[in-house]
Amino acid sequence: MARTNARLIRFGIFALVLVFCGYILTKGSSNSYNLSKSTTVSPEAQSSAETTAPAAPEKKETTKVFSNSGSKEKATFVSLARNQDLWELVGSIRQIEDRFNSKFHYDWVFLNDGEFSEEFKKVTSEVCSGTTKYGQIPKEQWSFPSWIDTEKAAQVREEMKKNKIIYGDSISYRHMCRYESGFFFRHPLLEEYEYYWRVEPGIKIYCDVDYDVFKFMKDNKKSYGWTISLPEYKETIPTLWKTTKDFLKENSQYVADKNLMDWISDDDGGSYNGCHFWSNFEVGSLEFWRSDAYMKYFEFLDKAGGFFYERWGDAPIHSIAVALFMPREEVHFFDDIGYFHNPFHNCPIDEAVREKNKCMCAPKDDFSFHSYSCTSKFYDIMGLQKPTGWEKYVQ
Numbered sequence: 001m002a003r004t005n006a007r008l009i010r011f012g013i014f015a016l017v018l019v020f021c022g023y024i025l026t027k028g029s030s031n032s033y034n035l036s037k038s039t040t041v042s043p044e045a046q047s048s049a050e051t052t053a054p055a056a057p058e059k060k061e062t063t064k065v066f067s068n069s070g071s072k073e074k075a076t077f078v079s080l081a082r083n084q085d086l087w088e089l090v091g092s093i094r095q096i097e098d099r100f101n102s103k104f105h106y107d108w109v110f111l112n113d114g115e116f117s118e119e120f121k122k123v124t125s126e127v128c129s130g131t132t133k134y135g136q137i138p139k140e141q142w143s144f145p146s147w148i149d150t151e152k153a154a155q156v157r158e159e160m161k162k163n164k165i166i167y168g169d170s171i172s173y174r175h176m177c178r179y180e181s182g183f184f185f186r187h188p189l190l191e192e193y194e195y196y197w198r199v200e201p202g203i204k205i206y207c208d209v210d211y212d213v214f215k216f217m218k219d220n221k222k223s224y225g226w227t228i229s230l231p232e233y234k235e236t237i238p239t240l241w242k243t244t245k246d247f248l249k250e251n252s253q254y255v256a257d258k259n260l261m262d263w264i265s266d267d268d269g270g271s272y273n274g275c276h277f278w279s280n281f282e283v284g285s286l287e288f289w290r291s292d293a294y295m296k297y298f299e300f301l302d303k304a305g306g307f308f309y310e311r312w313g314d315a316p317i318h319s320i321a322v323a324l325f326m327p328r329e330e331v332h333f334f335d336d337i338g339y340f341h342n343p344f345h346n347c348p349i350d351e352a353v354r355e356k357n358k359c360m361c362a363p364k365d366d367f368s369f370h371s372y373s374c375t376s377k378f379y380d381i382m383g384l385q386k387p388t389g390w391e392k393y394v395q
């Protein structure tokens with residue numbers, strides 16, 4: 001009798017273990033977009049497990065979380081556009097949807113200094129898989145501030161036109177740069193979100209993105225993600241660095257301990273080397289732009305007038321702020337997101353990454369390791385391992 005009881009107890013425990021294992025297995029397969037449930041997987045480990053191509057060399061950041069589980073992040077796409085940009089923008093949206101958002105259905109916020117047409121709203125809402133929202137920019141955020149001498153600004157535009165500086169004679173381009181620098185993240189439609197992904201008309205997305213990019217940002221404590229970097233035209237920002245240094249004299253408390261000063265300056269802050277993240281693609285934390293550090297920095301720059309007396313772009317301004325006020329570990333290069341904005345391509349040069357993500361770009365076009373790009377310098381400063389064969393792409 002005692003032996004029968006012992007057998008029954010053993011059988012009972014065995015049955016419980018079986019039921020428990022079954023539960024874990026079903027739970028694990030309930031989300032079809034799941035890449036790694038509650039585990040940390042390096043991108044190298046993923047690509048080597050799923051393809052036969054050789055794995056990329058191990059990078060310093062060996063553990064990154066690629067999870068699609070749980071609820072969505074508070075995140076949205078954001079596009080600044082005019083009605084005339086509709087069809088080029090639809091091309092961008094279609095690619096983002098096909099490669100990424102059809103799996104996640106994040107919202108899309110459209111902003112315009114004018115009023116969006118019914119056609120614009122109809123077509124974009126049809127092509128986006130998440131909720132679409134349309135906002136108009138308040139006049140005071142898209143016009144000359146009271147302290148700007150408009151005659152002086154007009155003379156500058158004339159001069160820049162003569163010198164053939166791209167967009168040098170454009171007023172609307174300047175309003176756009178000022179808006180993207182200091183206002184988009186404060187628009188009421190963006191208030192509810194923590195992260196954004198900026199999308200412009202006419203871009204291309206070359207590869208599948210199977211993980212939730214916004215969750216990736218959160219899980220890995222990233223606050224700014226980018227794909228292409230390069231130096232700015234110096235003629236458009238003659239006094240931007242001096243103005244930044246003036247700001248820092250009074251506000252040095254905002255500078256992060258481990259920052260990216262070495263990426264934007266080759267002489268320890270003496271001068272700006274022009275390196276910036278190309279802001280037509282950004283995945284970032286809205287909180288960062290809303291922080292005291294950035295809001296004060298923007299206000300200081302705005303008062304100095306360089307958006308109108310020069311042609312300061314939002315890309316160098318965002319980049320200088322990220323480089324100085326954000327701990328550098330929070331800055332992420334999306335080497336796996338194949339991307340194009342005329343005329344530069346980010347095409348993963350690692351064949352395994354291209355195969356896994358069904359990329360449709362030619363690695364010979366990749367700009368990341370081109371000598372004019374600042375991306376190689378980013379790898380060096382961050383202590384990241386460059387992909388095998390990167391030297392072939394230095395031109």
Ligand SMILES: Nc1nc2c(ncn2[C@@H]2O[C@H](COP(=O)(O)OP(=O)(O)OP(=O)(O)O)[C@@H](O)[C@H]2O)c(=O)[nH]1
Nearest residue numbers: 080081082085111112113114172176199200201280
């Ligand atoms: N509403 C509105 N959006 C604008 C205006 N000018 C530019 N934009 C948007 O602002 C963003 C940047 O403008 P772009 O013209 O693409 O500037 P860029 O990327 O420096 O230059 P390109 O090489 O022409 O693409 C895009 O999302 C445009 O749709 C404008 O006057 N009004």
Ligand SMILES: [Mg+2]
Nearest residue numbers: 200201280341
């Ligand atoms: Mg553009």
